[in-house]
Amino acid sequence: MxxxxxxxxxxxxxxxxxxxxxxxxxxxxxxxxxMFNSAISTIIFNPTKDKILLIKQYGKDFNVLVAGYIIKGENAKETLIREIKEEVNLNVIDYTYNDNEYYQPSNTLMHNYASCS
Ligand SMILES: [Zn+2]
The missing domain is CATH 2.20.70 (Ubiquitin Ligase Nedd4; Chain: W;)
Structure with a gap:
């Protein structure tokens, strides 16, 4: 900067x-x-935790985790719940925090969760 x-x-x-x-x-x-961006990504398990839900985005040919940027005034847990509702219209039953990693190309600190919907 x-x-x-x-x-x-x-x-x-x-x-x-x-x-x-x-x-x-x-x-x-x-x-x-x-200054950097903050975002969440999440592994979404079904209630019996034997399947995960992936999505396709932006016309790409591969599947990805649900993810999204944390908006100003929001905490990471609120982003997790909002993004799952927006992207796949599911409600979060439970979640755990996994880890975080800085991603240089988009100057983003990514927080990863495992959630159950
Ligand atoms: Zn100044």
Whole structure:
């Protein structure tokens, strides 16, 4: 991040207590920490947990997990429930958090769940 996301001013590096040198906007007088997207993906099991549900998206020829971006003001669990309802019109009965991984191409931290619908 080279420029302030709020005002466009070129950022400088400034010492920030325990975080060391951090990009800083001299106009806003604010540190600008790294920004990235957050999203969820989920393995969707049937109630007997012997099948999973995959979907096709964007006209692609392969199947994928249900996934979606976390929107501003929403937490990851709310996104999980909303995306399953939107994508496959199912209600979540139960879920567990699996893990997360940063995905460089879309600058996204992906949180993965296993859910039962
Ligand atoms: Zn600024």
């Amino acid at each position: 080279k420029y302030c996301s709020e005002c466009g001013t070129k950022l400088i590096e400034k010492e920030c207590e325990i975080d060391g040198l951090v990009p800083y906007c001299p106009t806003c007088k604010q540190f600008r920490f790294p």
